[in-house]
Amino acid sequence: MTVTAIPAPILGKRGEKSRTKEVRAAPTLAMRRLALSVRNPRALVLPVMNPVLFALVIAPALANTVAGPAQQTTYMTFLALATMGLLIPLNSLFFGIGVVVDRQQGAMRELLVAPIRRSSIVLGNMMAAIAITSLQTVVLIGLSVARGADYVTSTHVLWFVGATLVYTVLMYSVAEVLATRLPTAEAYTAAIPVVAIVPFFFAGSLFPITALPGWLSAIAKALPLTHALALFRYGLTPSSGVRALHNIWGMTNVTAMAVLSAAVIAAYALLAFVAAVRLFTKAGTS
Amino acid sequence: MSLFAGPVRPLTRELNVTNNEEKINDRITDPHDPGRMTGAAAAVAAEELAKIYPGDIHAVKGISFAVEAGEAFGLLGPNGAGKTTTIGMLNTTVKPSSGRALLAGRDVTRDPIGARSVSSVVFQDAVVDRPLTGRQNLELHLKLWGVDTSVGRRRLAELTGTVGISDILDRPVATYSGGQRRRTEIVRALLSGPEVLFLDEPTVGLDTRSRHDLFDVIGTLRERTGVTIIITTHYLDEAERLCDRLAIIQSGTIVACDSPARLLASIGPEVLELRTDDAAKAAAVLRANGVEPDDVVVIGQTLTASLRAINGARALELLEDGNVPARSATARHPNLDDVYLRLTGGPILSPADRPE
Ligand SMILES: Nc1ncnc2c1ncn2[C@@H]1O[C@H](COP(=O)(O)OP(=O)(O)O)[C@@H](O)[C@H]1O
Numbered sequence: 001m002t003v004t005a006i007p008a009p010i011l012g013k014r015g016e017k018s019r020t021k022e023v024r025a026a027p028t029l030a031m032r033r034l035a036l037s038v039r040n041p042r043a044l045v046l047p048v049m050n051p052v053l054f055a056l057v058i059a060p061a062l063a064n065t066v067a068g069p070a071q072q073t074t075y076m077t078f079l080a081l082a083t084m085g086l087l088i089p090l091n092s093l094f095f096g097i098g099v100v101v102d103r104q105q106g107a108m109r110e111l112l113v114a115p116i117r118r119s120s121i122v123l124g125n126m127m128a129a130i131a132i133t134s135l136q137t138v139v140l141i142g143l144s145v146a147r148g149a150d151y152v153t154s155t156h157v158l159w160f161v162g163a164t165l166v167y168t169v170l171m172y173s174v175a176e177v178l179a180t181r182l183p184t185a186e187a188y189t190a191a192i193p194v195v196a197i198v199p200f201f202f203a204g205s206l207f208p209i210t211a212l213p214g215w216l217s218a219i220a221k222a223l224p225l226t227h228a229l230a231l232f233r234y235g236l237t238p239s240s241g242v243r244a245l246h247n248i249w250g251m252t253n254v255t256a257m258a259v260l261s262a263a264v265i266a267a268y269a270l271l272a273f274v275a276a277v278r279l280f281t282k283a284g285t286s
Numbered sequence: 287m288s289l290f291a292g293p294v295r296p297l298t299r300e301l302n303v304t305n306n307e308e309k310i311n312d313r314i315t316d317p318h319d320p321g322r323m324t325g326a327a328a329a330v331a332a333e334e335l336a337k338i339y340p341g342d343i344h345a346v347k348g349i350s351f352a353v354e355a356g357e358a359f360g361l362l363g364p365n366g367a368g369k370t371t372t373i374g375m376l377n378t379t380v381k382p383s384s385g386r387a388l389l390a391g392r393d394v395t396r397d398p399i400g401a402r403s404v405s406s407v408v409f410q411d412a413v414v415d416r417p418l419t420g421r422q423n424l425e426l427h428l429k430l431w432g433v434d435t436s437v438g439r440r441r442l443a444e445l446t447g448t449v450g451i452s453d454i455l456d457r458p459v460a461t462y463s464g465g466q467r468r469r470t471e472i473v474r475a476l477l478s479g480p481e482v483l484f485l486d487e488p489t490v491g492l493d494t495r496s497r498h499d500l501f502d503v504i505g506t507l508r509e510r511t512g513v514t515i516i517i518t519t520h521y522l523d524e525a526e527r528l529c530d531r532l533a534i535i536q537s538g539t540i541v542a543c544d545s546p547a548r549l550l551a552s553i554g555p556e557v558l559e560l561r562t563d564d565a566a567k568a569a570a571v572l573r574a575n576g577v578e579p580d581d582v583v584v585i586g587q588t589l590t591a592s593l594r595a596i597n598g599a600r601a602l603e604l605l606e607d608g609n610v611p612a613r614s615a616t617a618r619h620p621n622l623d624d625v626y627l628r629l630t631g632g633p634i635l636s637p638a639d640r641p642e
């Protein structure tokens with residue numbers, strides 16, 4: 001065998017080189033996460049199954065049962081949008097299982113010795129979670145339209161898109177925190193219903209929060225999902241959205257209320273993201 | 287560099303190496319200025335590294351060593367000795383409780399990303415994405431270490447060819463045998479052209495044939511890349527075969543550090559191994575005839591003695607004259623196990639741990 005020397009490494013020292021490497025790290029890791037997800041289609045289908053079932057079957061049936069003929073479409077649309085409040089948390093939390101698996105039997109330690117910041121690892125996972133959630137959102141909204149939901153297309157849609165993104169950042173950060181703190185996949189899976197489903201019932205998904213007893217409606221106003229749902233509604237069904245925002249803020253300036261609710265979920269998302277990065281970084285060098 | 291200023295502390299317990307003029311410290315002290323370590327230029331330098339895990343577990347108790355570029359340095363010790371923890375501190379995944387370490391001049395605590403960029407790790411247990419193909423796993427490493435695409439492609443082809451895994455690259459790693467997976471992990475580690483490669487117990491769990499294949503692979507890759515290797519193992523044959531120098535580590539402390547040949551020489555030319563019902567009597571006879579107390583180790587009914595003052599034949603004669611009841615007795619060449627026994631008073635492996 002001829003012995004050929006392998007050329008000296010092209011190493012990312014400080015400055016330009018390492019910065020470009022750092023910028024590329026998160027997308028690289030997002031692609032890895034997506035590649036792993038594609039190999040495990042069940043993990044993609046499971047979290048979207050409940051919301052789809054809800055939007056396609058339960059929402060129309062409920063609407064038929066409770067609403068008078070004139071209100072049926074409106075209520076069905078109301079419920080179909082509520083489904084977003086299940087889809088994003090379920091999907092983000094199912095996605096976070098990947099982090100537990102990485103740690104227990106995957107390449108986590110290889111990532112931890114890579115010359116990249118710990119935050120890039122969290123960010124990479126999050127980018128993949130956002131990609132998948134966006135895709136599922138499109139599927140869900142598309143299906144509910146096919147089933148007869150009545151959305152208004154206007155520039156308000158941007159509120160829907162923005163709220164979806166920020167709420168996904170929040171829920172995925174929560175997922176990272178849980179994945180970093182909980183020791184096993186079992187403990188993590190057990191936490192999913194509590195975190196993803198319980199808030200759903202109090203956040204103005206099936207009925208306005210004004211229907212709740214006073215103290216519960218105060219709690220509901222503090223839940224980020226309440227604000228996210230109000231913005232989803234404001235984006236695709238503005239008149240129902242205005243009511244939801246008014247139920248929270250009681251103000252007359254609609255844009256101000258929307259901005260306030262957006263600020264609330266953004267603040268939650270920022271806090272959760274910082275916590276996720278901090279905890280992950282701490283766990284990465286024990 | 288403050289790390290290397292000041293007086294040099296003795297790194298290890300000094301060995302009774304008769305023909306050893308060059309002390310262990312000489313390897314890492316500058317011959318022109320003995321007060322100064324050349325560690326700054328070393329590929330790996332550890333100074334008084336210590337790790338206390340929560341629960342007051344003193345896993346590593348202040349160890350120091352320096353490894354030259356291109357050297358293969360072994361950390362040899364039983365399970366629980368602190369080898370993985372030491373590697374963890376060097377690869378920035380374990381935070382040292384005290385002490386310092388440099389990889390190619392980069393401080394692992396102050397510049398962890400710099401330290402990681404010049405090193406790669408092959409972990410004790412599998413650290414791969416099993417659902418992904420070998421190629422996907424390898425390409426991820428190239429991207430994360432920021433290797434130029436064409437350089438990366440060439441290295442990937444060259445290294446996978448060298449270790450014979452080119453054909454299986456497009457299969458999911460889940461379908462690989464243990465040996466194939468290890469090769470993939472070693473190739474992955476070398477793709478970024480690291481200055482330092484950490485191998486943590488690289489052959490644990492492999493069958494004899496695969497172990498020996500892997501020794502060969504590591505040897506070949508070392509020749510081709512000139513990479514500095516830090517290898518941990520609890521297998522003596524592995525340490526002897528792969529390492530230029532060994533630190534024997536016991537309960538978080540380095541008890542000896544030298545080349546395998548000189549560690550063996552420290553034992554003397556011959557070793558007596560005796561199975562007897564009266565080890566105490568046998569030990570007394572040997573001591574009375576010039577065998578150092580430190581050179582005699584008794585475990586159960588087996589006495590092992592390093593012989594310097596007397597040779598094997600004479601030792602057997604003396605035992606017979608002294609009416610020591612011997613069931614079997616042999617004089618043989620020393621091996622690393624004897625070095626280990628003498629230093630620690632116990633065997634490195636329980637019989638169940640020995641490789642087949
Ligand atoms: N994360 C940890 N937390 C607490 N104790 C640990 C941890 N990792 C290792 N230890 C303990 O530290 C000691 C050294 O372990 P380790 O470095 O894995 O040894 P080796 O690799 O030589 O077998 C052992 O007693 C082990 O139980």
Ligand SMILES: [Mg+2]
Pocket residue numbers: 369370371410486487
């Ligand atoms: Mg170990």
